[in-house]
Amino acid sequence: MLDLPVEKVIIIGSGCAGLTAAIYAARANLSPLVLEGRQPGGQLSTTTLVENFPGFPDGIDGPQLIMNMHAQAEKFGARFSYGEVTEFDPSNKYIRIKVDDDEWLETQALIIASGASARYLNLDNEEKLIGHGLTSCATCDGAFYKNVPVAVVGGGDSAAEESLFLTRFASKVYLIHRRDQLRASKIMADRVLANKKIDPIWNTVVTKYIPDEKGEMRAIMLRNVKTGEERELEVACVFVAIGHDPNTKAYRGKLETDPEGYLISRHLVESKHPGVFIAGDVSDRVYKQAITAAGTGCAAAIEAERYLSDLEN
Numbered sequence: 001m002l003d004l005p006v007e008k009v010i011i012i013g014s015g016c017a018g019l020t021a022a023i024y025a026a027r028a029n030l031s032p033l034v035l036e037g038r039q040p041g042g043q044l045s046t047t048t049l050v051e052n053f054p055g056f057p058d059g060i061d062g063p064q065l066i067m068n069m070h071a072q073a074e075k076f077g078a079r080f081s082y083g084e085v086t087e088f089d090p091s092n093k094y095i096r097i098k099v100d101d102d103e104w105l106e107t108q109a110l111i112i113a114s115g116a117s118a119r120y121l122n123l124d125n126e127e128k129l130i131g132h133g134l135t136s137c138a139t140c141d142g143a144f145y146k147n148v149p150v151a152v153v154g155g156g157d158s159a160a161e162e163s164l165f166l167t168r169f170a171s172k173v174y175l176i177h178r179r180d181q182l183r184a185s186k187i188m189a190d191r192v193l194a195n196k197k198i199d200p201i202w203n204t205v206v207t208k209y210i211p212d213e214k215g216e217m218r219a220i221m222l223r224n225v226k227t228g229e230e231r232e233l234e235v236a237c238v239f240v241a242i243g244h245d246p247n248t249k250a251y252r253g254k255l256e257t258d259p260e261g262y263l264i265s266r267h268l269v270e271s272k273h274p275g276v277f278i279a280g281d282v283s284d285r286v287y288k289q290a291i292t293a294a295g296t297g298c299a300a301a302i303e304a305e306r307y308l309s310d311l312e313n
């Protein structure tokens with residue numbers, strides 16, 4: 001089944017963690033193979049201005065930052081391929097991964113930097129409405145909703161950032177949060193609350209999506225969690241920004257995970273299996289920052305390099 005050459009290092013994921021690991025592994029002459037998954041570039045590729053990545057006092061566009069990292073990794077010899085890891089088998093001499101339920105690859109060292117994916121609300125019609133007035137990416141879809149009211153659900157930095165971005169297009173941005181206080185950092189929260197186009201709706205959850213006859217979002221049903229009062233709100237699009245779930249399906253039962261599915265690492269980036277390292281949001285339920293993902297990506301590549309040299313000696 002496996003007549004392909006054994007790779008030295010495969011890196012799963014091409015977000016901030018995966019690309020930083022790729023830069024370090026490539027500069028160590030390991031010619032890593034980077035597997036870009038369902039969302040190449042990871043979460044930064046769907047964000048707007050990144051103001052807190054050190055080295056960019058005026059901020060840098062998330063997609064631009066990712067493209068720079070990609071070019072930097074490529075320049076030193078990283079190779080890129082598309083595919084999602086659907087199976088993981090660490091029980092043989094080499095670590096095996098299956099890509100897109102199809103092809104098995106073998107590698108001496110593996111860096112899992114598969115990140116996390118946007119969470120939705122689990123309401124009726126959700127799958128059908130995604131792309132029809134329901135999305136988790138304001139950068140991708142915001143410009144389609146000019147001069148119409150939209151809603152953002154959530155109270156963290158993502159919700160704040162999406163709301164502010166959407167004010168460029170929408171006639172009104174309703175920010176629907178289940179509590180009466182934002183979780184977002186103070187600087188972001190202050191900007192949101194000072195923006196006249198953003199109308200926060202506190203202590204409120206969305207209970208229903210209401211599509212029109214063409215299957216496009218027309219309105220949502222809201223419930224005030226304090227009073228129980230329900231009301232309908234007309235919006236052309238709902239942007240869900242309620243956090244992320246780690247992309248760890250292929251590793252469950254084979255590597256240690258916490259109850260929410262995040263991979264558990266020891267000594268920052270080690271898994272329980274020799275040669276398998278972990279970086280970025282796939283194991284970070286606390287910091288979730290581009291810079292921490294880059295940091296663990298770097299550490300994982302250095303550990304992978306040490307592991308490979310120990311194998312040779």
Ligand code: NAP
Pocket residue numbers: 050051052121153154155156157158159161178179182183185205241242243244286287288289
């Ligand atoms: P987050 O900080 O986990 O916030 C998620 C928000 O969604 C919370 O306000 C939470 O409410 C709400 N929520 C969760 N589940 C919900 C549900 N089922 N229904 C309704 N509301 C729900 O996630 P995030 O905003 O994506 O941010 C993740 C991390 O990335 C954070 O560390 C953040 O600082 C970072 N980030 C940074 C930037 C930046 O610095 N530019 C931008 C984006 C993200 P509660 O508050 O009640 O829990």
